[in-house]
Amino acid sequence: xxxxxxVGAGSGGMVVLDLLAREPVVTGITLIEPDxxxxxxxxxxxxxxxxxxxxxxxxxxxxxxAFRPDLEVRCLEVDLLSPQAQPEIEEAVASADxxxxxxxxxxxxxxxxxxxxxxxxxWTLGEVLSGGIGGFVHLFRPDGPCYGCVASFLKRSVEVxxxxxxxxxxxxxxxxxxxxxxxxxSISVIASLHALxxxxxxxxxxxxxxxxxxxxxxxxxxxxxxxxxxxxxxxIERMRECLFCGEAAQTNAAEDLDVALAQALDxxxxx
Amino acid sequence: MPRRDNDRExxxxxxxxxxxxxxxxxxxxxxxxxxxxxxxxxxxxxxEPMGLLDSEAGKKRLLTVEIPAIERYNEGRDPExxxxxxxxxxxxxxxxxxxxxxxxxxxxxxLYSSYPIVPPETRxxxxxxxxxxxxxxxxxxxxxxxxxxxxNRWDPARYTCVFAVQAAWRWLACYEIxxxxxxxxxxxxx
Ligand SMILES: [Zn+2]
Numbered sequence: 001x002x003x004x005x006x007v008g009a010g011s012g013g014m015v016v017l018d019l020l021a022r023e024p025v026v027t028g029i030t031l032i033e034p035d036x037x038x039x040x041x042x043x044x045x046x047x048x049x050x051x052x053x054x055x056x057x058x059x060x061x062x063x064x065x066a067f068r069p070d071l072e073v074r075c076l077e078v079d080l081l082s083p084q085a086q087p088e089i090e091e092a093v094a095s096a097d098x099x100x101x102x103x104x105x106x107x108x109x110x111x112x113x114x115x116x117x118x119x120x121x122x123w124t125l126g127e128v129l130s131g132g133i134g135g136f137v138h139l140f141r142p143d144g145p146c147y148g149c150v151a152s153f154l155k156r157s158v159e160v161x162x163x164x165x166x167x168x169x170x171x172x173x174x175x176x177x178x179x180x181x182x183x184x185x186s187i188s189v190i191a192s193l194h195a196l197x198x199x200x201x202x203x204x205x206x207x208x209x210x211x212x213x214x215x216x217x218x219x220x221x222x223x224x225x226x227x228x229x230x231x232x233x234x235x236i237e238r239m240r241e242c243l244f245c246g247e248a249a250q251t252n253a254a255e256d257l258d259v260a261l262a263q264a265l266d267x268x269x270x271x
Numbered sequence: 272m273p274r275r276d277n278d279r280e281x282x283x284x285x286x287x288x289x290x291x292x293x294x295x296x297x298x299x300x301x302x303x304x305x306x307x308x309x310x311x312x313x314x315x316x317x318x319e320p321m322g323l324l325d326s327e328a329g330k331k332r333l334l335t336v337e338i339p340a341i342e343r344y345n346e347g348r349d350p351e352x353x354x355x356x357x358x359x360x361x362x363x364x365x366x367x368x369x370x371x372x373x374x375x376x377x378x379x380x381x382l383y384s385s386y387p388i389v390p391p392e393t394r395x396x397x398x399x400x401x402x403x404x405x406x407x408x409x410x411x412x413x414x415x416x417x418x419x420x421x422x423n424r425w426d427p428a429r430y431t432c433v434f435a436v437q438a439a440w441r442w443l444a445c446y447e448i449x450x451x452x453x454x455x456x457x458x459x460x461x
Contacts, residue, residue, distance in 0.1 A: 155424070
């Protein structure tokens with residue numbers, strides 16, 4: 001008997017949702033997703049082009065209820081970062097047993113992490129690398145490393161992007177960024193792995209697969225992945241000096257944040 | 272937004288429709304979708320995302336990490352070289368002067384609403400000679416400004432805005448060497 005709260009029902013999120021809903025242990029799902037289904041989604045998603053214009057939450061809900069009519073599905077058609085939506089998002093997080101993050105924007109991942117730590121909920125995250133060359137699945141425990149710790153560790157120790165650095169010979173030229181879309185197969189492999197570890201964790205709260213993050217190489221890429229289908233397991237520790245979850249950030253901020261902030265800003269405006 | 276009373280019935284019809292779609296395409300689908308649209312069930316809510324100055328996490332970050340770091344930097348420093356912190360809309364701007372060797376430069380480091388996830392941006396206000404590692408508007412190229420974790424060197428779990436000030440100091444020290452010798456001393460902008 002578990003309720004999960006998931007953010008994101010894109011091409012990967014929908015796979016995770018579908019697989020988790022097939023686990024009898026999952027009795028309730030709250031889905032946070034603001035987007036409306038678009039015709040171009042059909043290439044990597046579950047629904048046909050004709051579903052364009054319908055909210056993804058609504059499509060997902062009907063999909064899940066088709067094989068799990070007993071499932072309690074709650075939908076929040078809101079942006080995770082919307083200030084107005086925070087009370088209902090926090091309520092959903094507080095009443096869940098585990099969080100599932102299936103969004104690919106950094107701001108949203110950090111915010112999700114802050115919510116999960118605030119309510120001390122375990123959570124999992126799946127990430128598909130650009131071009132679908134591989135992907136990560138991460139497990140976060142309330143007392144373990146936060147997303148900031150993990151991102152920092154991986155930034156320092158794993159290189160998975162060999163794209164060209166900015167063109168310094170043309171300062172002021174366009175700053176371009178190429179994100180190569182991943183294939184549906186790559187997305188599904190990583191999303192399935194994400195669902196697998198999440199389901200194991202739901203069955204067994206003491207679940208320890210021997211890693212906190214796993215990187216699965218799906219394609220051979222020179223200087224990045226020398227072998228196909230090779231997993232790299234990481235047991236990432238919490239950073240004591242982490243600016244999100246470490247000692248400094250734990251120091252109790254003033255009771256009234258707004259007053260304290262206004263005072264501090266006033267002080268530093270005249271430094 | 273409270274769900275409407277007829278939602279359940281509505282949902283049932285969507286499900287029936289989807290089940291049908293999985294088998295064969297229905298010609299009634301167009302009508303059905305326009306019905307959905309008219310019911311106002313097609314759009315999620317969107318508003319300005321929360322940021323540094325209007326989210327709990329942002330305010331705590333400022334109060335427990337960034338402001339103490341600026342205050343430590345300013346402590347005992349000649350007033351002329353202290354960091355001033357100015358609010359500009361939803362951004363915060365650090366205004367300061369640096370003197371890496373013999374020249375004084377005026378700078379500003381901007382913390383956008385999406386800071387600290389998105390790196391700060393530093394501009395030199397003092398006119399510079401055109402040189403490598405300088406972007407439009409005399410913005411320093413200090414971190415690869417990609418939006419994903421993999422292509423961006425900024426580390427919000429370890430760096431504060433004062434780190435950006437120190438990085439600007441190193442950059443200017445390189446600039447002065449480049450000015451004298453024509454060689455940028457570090458292989459990569461840092
Ligand atoms: Zn941390």
